[in-house]
Structure formats: C-alpha cells, structure tokens
Amino acid sequence: MSRLVIVSNRLPALGKGVAAGGLAVALEAALKGEGGLWLGWSGKTSENPGAMQMQTERQVTYAAMDLTPEDVAGYYEGISNSVLWPLCHYRADLLEFTRPDMERYMAVNGKFAEALVEMLRPDDLIWVHDYHLIPLAAALRKRGVQNRIGYFHHIPWPAQDLFRALPRAKCFLAAMLAYDVVGLQTRADVRNLRDALDSMRRDLEEITPPRGTRIGAYPISIDTAAFATRARRAQELPRIRDLIQRFGPRNMVIGVDRLDYSKGLPERLRGIEQLLEDHPEVHNKVSFLQITPASRSGIEGYDRIQQEVAERAGRLNAKYGTLDWVPVRYINRAFSHSLLAGLYRLSRVGLVTPLRDGMNLVAKEYVAAQDPADPGVLVLSQFAGSAAEMGAALIVNPHDVEDVSNAIARALTMPLEERQERHASLMRRLSQHHVAAWSRSFMNDLDPRSLGAVSPASGPD
CATH class of the missing domain: 3.40.50.2000 (Glycogen Phosphorylase B;)
Structure with missing residues (x-):
C-alpha cells in the first residue's frame, strides 16, 4: 500500500x-x-x-x-x-x-x-x-x-x-x-x-x-461523534460547572474566532449593540462571550482590527453594562478544546459571522456539541463555506447589522420543537460527512x- x-x-x-x-x-x-x-x-x-x-x-x-x-x-x-x-x-x-x-x-x-x-x-x-x-x-x-x-x-x-x-x-x-x-x-x-x-x-x-x-x-x-462525546463529558469540568452557577438564568451567546479581519468581529459587535438597543427585554438576561485568541501580530491589518474590536467592546459595555451585568466578555486567549466544547454546549446561541471563510469548523463544532434534547441555535454567515451545507442554521448577511440582530433575537426565543428540528437536520449532515x-x-x-x-x-x- x-x-x-x-x-x-x-x-x-x-x-x-x-x-x-x-x-x-x-x-x-x-x-x-x-x-x-x-x-x-x-x-x-x-x-x-x-x-x-x-x-x-x-x-x-x-x-x-x-x-x-x-x-x-x-x-x-x-x-x-x-x-x-x-x-x-x-x-x-x-x-x-x-x-x-x-x-x-x-x-x-x-x-x-x-x-x-x-x-x-x-x-x-x-x-x-x-x-x-x-x-x-x-x-x-x-x-x-x-x-x-x-x-x-x-x-x-x-x-x-x-x-x-x-x-x-x-x-x-x-x-x-x-x-x-x-x-x-x-x-x-x-x-x-x-x-x-x-x-x-x-x-x-x-x-x-x-x-x-x-x-x-x-x-x-470534524470528528462529529468524538466532539459530541467531548462536549457531554465537559459538563463535568469544574470550570463549566462554575460558569453554569455564575450565569444562572442568563442565556449565553458565544463566538470563537481567531483575531482576523476576515472574521467580521466589528460587524458582529455592531449587531449585538443593535440587539441591545432594539430589545431592552434582553438586558441582564443575555451574556455575550467572545473568545478571540491573538492571531498574527506586526501586520497592519491585524493590529488595526485588534484595536478596533477591543475599543468597540469597551464602548458597548460602558453604554449598557450595570453593576451586576457585563453584556460582552471579550477574551484574547486560547482555551482547551474540551473547555470550548463545554462552552458551546452551555450556549443558547452560536454566533459564526465571518465576512468570508473557507469553511469555518467552529460552526460544525457548535452544532455537534449541543444537547439534542435542548439544543442551541447556530447563527451563520452566508459567506462561510459551511453555509452551503448548513441551511438549517439561521443564515445571515454579516454586513447587515439588523439582520444579525434579528437572527440573535429569533434564536433566543425560538421554540424548543423548532430548535430540535433544526439541530437534527444539521447533525444528520455532520454525521454523514465527518472528517x-x-x-x-x-x-x-x-x-x-x-x-x-x-x-x-x-x-x-
């Protein structure tokens, strides 16, 4: 051979x-x-x-x-x-x-x-x-x-x-x-x-x-079955248990991206700000976790995007935050795959909104990590390669702030039966077309x- x-x-x-x-x-x-x-x-x-x-x-x-x-x-x-x-x-x-x-x-x-x-x-x-x-x-x-x-x-x-x-x-x-x-x-x-x-x-x-x-x-x-197992087991991790207690009844929306101008992070934060402006009922009930490990440094496009995202997240928190609620947690470090799997499973919404992406495996990992009995909802950019396979996600134009805002609001209020149907459809595809x-x-x-x-x-x- x-x-x-x-x-x-x-x-x-x-x-x-x-x-x-x-x-x-x-x-x-x-x-x-x-x-x-x-x-x-x-x-x-x-x-x-x-x-x-x-x-x-x-x-x-x-x-x-x-x-x-x-x-x-x-x-x-x-x-x-x-x-x-x-x-x-x-x-x-x-x-x-x-x-x-x-x-x-x-x-x-x-x-x-x-x-x-x-x-x-x-x-x-x-x-x-x-x-x-x-x-x-x-x-x-x-x-x-x-x-x-x-x-x-x-x-x-x-x-x-x-x-x-x-x-x-x-x-x-x-x-x-x-x-x-x-x-x-x-x-x-x-x-x-x-x-x-x-x-x-x-x-x-x-x-x-x-x-x-x-x-x-x-x-x-991705290795769909292995990642689903990793996410189930991650619920027993002490850090995940602690987060469950700290977030309490709040819904969590998660984004995980390298720090790169192709990922649409400023546009995503504008969509989140639009959501908070249009839907005051979600204040103090939704937390946005953006995990963004540092990418290439010393290249103009990357350094500029890092500064812009940090400043925009800071302004958003200053505008909407309270003593006991920070709307956006923006973290510039990498986490283990097991911890990420646990965070995906814990999150009501997965936000994957690049301006352009070859595939984007975070979208697939988020779906694989969900509890089929009570799954979260994937909000996915039409410009990610994975959108061609994942039509059961909520597909958005990341340049359209209101489109992103409306999709997050819809995901947060989506009935259980619809969430289950969408997740089952996505998992069928992932189970057949694994790595x-x-x-x-x-x-x-x-x-x-x-x-x-x-x-x-x-x-x-």
Whole structure:
C-alpha cells in the first residue's frame, strides 16, 4: 500500500501528539492506521536553513524544518499573509506585494521540495495543504518527482475579477496545474478556480504541459461523534460547572474566532449593540462571550482590527453594562478544546459571522456539541463555506447589522420543537460527512487505483 506524505506550512507541536481541532485533527484521520510522513515548518527560525528535526509518534514520522528569519519575512509574513490571505478573503485593498517577497516565497517552496525529495519513496502519495505551498508540486516536478500529488486549498478561492488583482497570477495558476488533484471547500470555489484557468488557458499551456488536473469540492469537516462525546463529558469540568452557577438564568451567546479581519468581529459587535438597543427585554438576561485568541501580530491589518474590536467592546459595555451585568466578555486567549466544547454546549446561541471563510469548523463544532434534547441555535454567515451545507442554521448577511440582530433575537426565543428540528437536520449532515469521510474522499481520488470512477476535472460535490 502507498505511503501517505503530508506537507503543510506548520506541524502539530512535536512531543505532544496531534493537537485537537482544525487541520491537525483532519489530517490525523488520513494518517490514522497506516501511518506516514508529515513535513512542515517547525515554527522556529535558524540561520542554518538545513536544520531538520525528525520524530515518530504512532506510526507517523514528523519532519520539522527550520526557516531563516528572511524566509519567514518573505514567504510567511509577505506573500502568504500579506498577499494570498487578503486576496482570497476579498480584501485586495490590503495587498502588499513585493518582488523580493515573491522570490523568497518561491525559494522556500524550493526548500520544502529539496527536503521532501530526500525522503520520498517511488509509490508515495503526496498531499499538500494550503496557500503557503501552492508552488510545491511544480518545484517537485522540476526535481523529477513523478508521484501523485494532491493539493487542498483550505481558504476561499476568489472570483475571477478579483483574482486578476494578484501579481504573477499566471504563475500561481500554472503551479496549480502541476497537481494531479486540487481540492477546494465549496462548489463556488471550484467555479472560481475554473473560471480563472479558462481565462488564461492559452498562456498556461505555454508555461506548463497539462496533466489533466482533477478539480473538485471536498468540504472539510470534524470528528462529529468524538466532539459530541467531548462536549457531554465537559459538563463535568469544574470550570463549566462554575460558569453554569455564575450565569444562572442568563442565556449565553458565544463566538470563537481567531483575531482576523476576515472574521467580521466589528460587524458582529455592531449587531449585538443593535440587539441591545432594539430589545431592552434582553438586558441582564443575555451574556455575550467572545473568545478571540491573538492571531498574527506586526501586520497592519491585524493590529488595526485588534484595536478596533477591543475599543468597540469597551464602548458597548460602558453604554449598557450595570453593576451586576457585563453584556460582552471579550477574551484574547486560547482555551482547551474540551473547555470550548463545554462552552458551546452551555450556549443558547452560536454566533459564526465571518465576512468570508473557507469553511469555518467552529460552526460544525457548535452544532455537534449541543444537547439534542435542548439544543442551541447556530447563527451563520452566508459567506462561510459551511453555509452551503448548513441551511438549517439561521443564515445571515454579516454586513447587515439588523439582520444579525434579528437572527440573535429569533434564536433566543425560538421554540424548543423548532430548535430540535433544526439541530437534527444539521447533525444528520455532520454525521454523514465527518472528517474521516472528507479525507477518504480526497485520497480515493488521489490514489490511482480509484481513477476511472469520475472523469477528470469533475470531482465530488
């Protein structure tokens, strides 16, 4: 059987196993059982670009590669976070492209390729993850690698007109065509990528020979059953029991997001303020908990959003708070997955309102955490990839303050029977399309033994 080789920008913390949540859990499902190799940046900087640490846990060998400070500045902070991230999240106004950063981005992908070539076996299946490593397959092909290589794009793919704002756009598209399978989160993302490829097809054929690259939508998910169990058990945690006593009869509305301009946090707080203004009956009866671990610092867009969110939360509390009630608890730190699961289950409303998101697994975790007998209600942005699968949530436009406010008010007063029906519908989807099904679907298309079932460039929905 072919060995699976995963390449991602970052690795899970070595020595601590695979972390709970996000990409790490999703990829653990793919590696579970047969094992494999996982290559990524260690998160450390070193003046020795060849520095590599190897560690094996549960049949998986983790290869951690150090980068130089110049690599991090150009590849990670430059092209990845100051060009590709804002572009894919429809913030072309934040693009900061420079030629030296692009050269460094390509060079670091070359370093990943050089490191990987030394460890590859002829029948390995290679699965590359996310926008940091778009050129990796092309770099491997230049080095003679003929293995099957797949790529999964975890964030949105922008519409064609917006994509044209990307400097060196043809370079990125040509790099995509070096893969055998390209996966995106939604059908809309697939259409956007295909439109971009079609618009530049002649130019691209001059750059790279076509491989019959297969493009499809593979919506990422969570380990639904395991997360539901985690949430049930979390109710026995001392901190959760304490919160239940402290909140008393108050309903809790929860939001959990990285501190990022794509998450729509200022807009969300405006929606909460509109709710408090329009519905004085919820005063002293509803508490909003916003958990926002600090994200990338030192980049203008992130520093600005941190200041704006903190100031807006402070003004809201000053305007509506009382001696015994603080409307918004805004916390800039991370919590364990078990504690988050308990908080989700405790909350009457889950507020997931990004301005643009590839999928957003918080929405799925919130639903999985609920008590089916007395579930909470998910309020979900129409611009999250998960909205395509979760129509039983209350779908909102995060730019429409009144729409968000009305949805929260409706969620807080929704009858039990309707809450149960909506939750049951969402859980059916999550139970069928869990993370193991996601990884299996992609790997079946990447493994040559599965070819022929679906024609090239179609992929699953």
